[in-house]
Amino acid sequence: xxxxxxxxxxxxxxxxxxxxxxxxxxxxxxxxxxxxxxxxxxxxxxxxxxxxxxxxxxxxxxxxxxxxxxxxxxxxxxxxxxxxxxxxxxxxxxxxxxxxxxxxxxxxxxxxxxxxxxxxxxxxxxxxxxxxxxxxxxxxxxxxxxxxxxxxxxxxxxxxxxxxxxxxxxxxxxxxxxxxxxxxxxxxxxxxxxxxxxxxxxxxxxxxxxxxxxxxxxxxxxxxxxxxxxxxxxxxxxxxxxxxxxxxxxxxxxxxxxxxxxxxxxxxxxxxxxxxxxxxxxxxxxxxxxxxxxxxxxxxxxxxxxxxxxxxxxxxxxxxx
Ligand SMILES: [Mn+2]
Numbered sequence: 001x002x003x004x005x006x007x008x009x010x011x012x013x014x015x016x017x018x019x020x021x022x023x024x025x026x027x028x029x030x031x032x033x034x035x036x037x038x039x040x041x042x043x044x045x046x047x048x049x050x051x052x053x054x055x056x057x058x059x060x061x062x063x064x065x066x067x068x069x070x071x072x073x074x075x076x077x078x079x080x081x082x083x084x085x086x087x088x089x090x091x092x093x094x095x096x097x098x099x100x101x102x103x104x105x106x107x108x109x110x111x112x113x114x115x116x117x118x119x120x121x122x123x124x125x126x127x128x129x130x131x132x133x134x135x136x137x138x139x140x141x142x143x144x145x146x147x148x149x150x151x152x153x154x155x156x157x158x159x160x161x162x163x164x165x166x167x168x169x170x171x172x173x174x175x176x177x178x179x180x181x182x183x184x185x186x187x188x189x190x191x192x193x194x195x196x197x198x199x200x201x202x203x204x205x206x207x208x209x210x211x212x213x214x215x216x217x218x219x220x221x222x223x224x225x226x227x228x229x230x231x232x233x234x235x236x237x238x239x240x241x242x243x244x245x246x247x248x249x250x251x252x253x254x255x256x257x258x259x260x261x262x263x264x265x266x267x268x269x270x271x272x273x274x275x276x277x278x279x280x281x282x283x284x285x286x287x288x289x290x291x292x293x294x295x296x297x298x299x300x301x302x303x304x305x306x307x308x309x310x311x312x313x314x315x316x317x318x319x320x321x
Contacts, residue, residue: 115141
């Protein structure tokens with residue numbers, strides 16, 4: 001979207017409508033024409049602790065206006081490559097899935113239906129949470145993608161058994177996703193410390209074929225060795241809970257956790273994953289802007305990581321062409 005100017009619009013970060021990376025707005029998801037779709041899932045109806053991540057999509061979008069895509073791509077001086085040539089790749093921001101106050105079932109159905117439309121059209125969804133419970137309807141909506149594995153970055157395993165009869169809460173999206181026929185195994189990275197999942201949850205995940213690495217174990221083994229061992233399916237879905245990051249750089253979340261990953265480790269892991277499998281979708285959950293610092297570090301970190309995954313995923317496709 002162009003800004004008004006008496007000369008050629010410059011479209012700098014603070015101007016324009018704050019779509020993700022200032023990409024085009026898609027007003028009707030049913031008529032989307034893009035490679036990649038940004039979709040907000042602003043719901044924190046299923047969270048156990050403090051709320052606020054219903055404002056995650058908005059916060060991440062504002063932070064993401066520091067990036068934009070241009071013809072020829074953006075140069076990464078460390079890697080010596082240009083990424084996300086806007087003449088080659090189209091990203092459209094589809095706005096948010098409707099959040100129905102007090103009704104997680106209807107909100108969840110809205111999320112699933114929106115992702116289903118994208119998956120059936122072969123558009124890669126990038127879903128901005130929302131609490132981690134949004135992960136299950138998103139992955140359920142990915143049915144048209146065929147079989148795929150999940151790579152799950154989180155301080156928590158998210159394999160908790162139902163609580164008070166509620167199965168679809170933010171502690172269980174991976175347990176629920178594992179029950180879908182087209183979901184293969186799950187590689188969990190960054191799980192650490194005292195959390196919501198108990199020993200039998202870890203045993204259930206392992207029985208499902210999942211592999212689980214803490215931050216320390218991931219660093220010791222190295223991402224490439226882990227991928228060689230895990231042998232991901234041809235397609236992988238990436239699910240990131242922002243609390244996988246160290247609390248010192250991601251405090252704006254429901255459950256900040258110390259001992260997490262640093263940004264550059266994440267970027268290197270995303271690059272390795274993109275080289276090992278086709279990335280078919282992303283969720284980034286639990287960013288709660290009300291708790292962020294004065295420069296929106298957590299939201300910016302989330303936006304930066306999504307941007308990196310898209311860079312590496314599209315570069316891997318270009319290199320195969
Ligand atoms: Mn978590």
